[in-house]
Amino acid sequence: MNIAVEKVTSSKINEVDFDNLAFGSVFSDHMLECTYKNGAWETPKIVPYQPITLDPSSKIFHYGQSIFEGMKAYKDKDGGVWLFRPLENQKRLNISAKRMAIPELPEEYFMEGLTSLLQVDKNWIPENDGSSLYIRPFMFASGNGFHASPADEYKFIIATAPSGAYFSGKVRVLIEEKYSRSANGGVGFAKAGGNYAGQFYPTQLAKAKGYQQVIWTDDNTHEYIEEAGAMNIFVRINDTLITGPTSDRILDGITRKSILDIAADEGIKAEVRKISVAEVVAAAKSGELKEMFGAGTAAVVSPISGFGHQGTDYDLPELENSYAMQLKKRITDIQYNRAEDKFGWRYRVI
């Protein structure tokens, strides 16, 4: 594929303080852009990062027809650039697309588009430990009209942002008993825009009570733990790691499934089964609840220091040798090309 590249006339890179990167708030010089029109995706092109202009009747403004992905590019100490299981993101983008009635994108548009973009903006990939280039592929309805039906035009864009950690400090979570993230038969398994906006208000309420995140439970009984805002959830009871099964309500996280494979490899006993809130509370009371952590591309592995439920707060112990730290080290060593990758997950870009 011949991806046309229009370069910026002057780079903004010198304005960026790579030693103090926030998450996703400065953007690299270029972006990939691809338009769906007349029933087909046009060849993607690389252009300067620039505003998008849309008619006020564009369906993105009215009907939430949008999906996205979240990935990272990692630079190793020799300047090599790596992605982590990028084809999983590409496949999941199309799973989301199908559910949201958005046309699927051919694999090579995604992979060639992304690798070309990273080549053009390779200087934007941070070298500092714990930093990476956050990659945001997204797709939305750009076609017009107030009729509540799928659009006839779409945009696929990849923008990137050199980023530091997603969370700063300890993460305390609230186990939700009133609000829900997704329905059976709904769109929870898709990385659809609307799934996120729906979480903002309950998360604001949780923040006002001193929690950083909500742990979602099933919408019918609120008895089972599902996932957090942008992370899947693991619970360690005694020496067993447990995470809920995926379903049409839960995002099938790439970090989650990688952690399960690593755990097996490290000889950590892991179970994929429903986790009831009652079980977690009982284990917290008896001292058998050793750890909880979130797993996701942005959050990597984020230890949870405590949780609230029905007005009571439960603290988790601070462990010397936590599974969270063991698993985080192993996965980031693979991502940054610091250790062997027996799973074949690393994908070389440069």
Next chain:
Amino acid sequence: MNIAVEKVTSSKINEVDFDNLAFGSVFSDHMLECTYKNGAWETPKIVPYQPITLDPSSKIFHYGQSIFEGMKAYKDKDGGVWLFRPLENQKRLNISAKRMAIPELPEEYFMEGLTSLLQVDKNWIPENDGSSLYIRPFMFASGNGFHASPADEYKFIIATAPSGAYFSGKVRVLIEEKYSRSANGGVGFAKAGGNYAGQFYPTQLAKAKGYQQVIWTDDNTHEYIEEAGAMNIFVRINDTLITGPTSDRILDGITRKSILDIAADEGIKAEVRKISVAEVVAAAKSGELKEMFGAGTAAVVSPISGFGHQGTDYDLPELENSYAMQLKKRITDIQYNRAEDKFGWRYRVI
């Protein structure tokens, strides 16, 4: 409030065929625009209908933080211009805003903004029977950043579109048994963008089977009828009209509640209670199911000619004196100022 008006230099109105209006696909000359910035809504202004320019990291593209309303302006035979219960839309917009963590808009910004806009574009309000000016107030996150959290800037826009009927021809519906529209504790009661995109794919599947709309059922059991894509649903069994109660899964439709008041006034027995699919199927089989219809601003009162459920199709009889037609006449006579408005629903603009 002093609403600045920037007028178009030349109107597009002569390009419009007012005798053959589709729904929501041609747009009037002007729009109202209002920006939320630094913690407050700025004074709205009227500008030529024009494209919106946004950064690729604007949260609308990523997190579905958007809400809307749907209203109509009606012209009577003397050129008077009317709205129908506009304060209900204004209130519902703020109910949606709150749930989607979008700042609420002061009532006068909405009402004065809307009436000023209608005065500027009064020639765009169709006079033909069955046509009206469809009004689309909407609000979305225009602030930037890849962090999954509420934006710091928002836009509120009102655009209008002279429109004909929403449905053309008979409406056959499919009672859904697999997919769902909303969760308990979710955002179904809000007019949030993502609620609509989530319906597109199941609706496409239904269309492929010959139905125009899906009737949503509860996500837990699929045993109870909730609502349709952009309409609340009424069922008539023998001489009783039934509609489901509102809940956090269902939009509290203004047409629905007006129909309930009109029914009471006309001496039609109406019940607000859960309607089971089993009951509807049984009534269809026994011949007691006389009518089903949808009610909404865009669809007005739309009779349903039949429904599918678990692979079986059920036809509804064609009645001479249907409740649907009686109620539709009564409500549209009020809307178009053709009859007395004992409820005080009409709101004069011009």
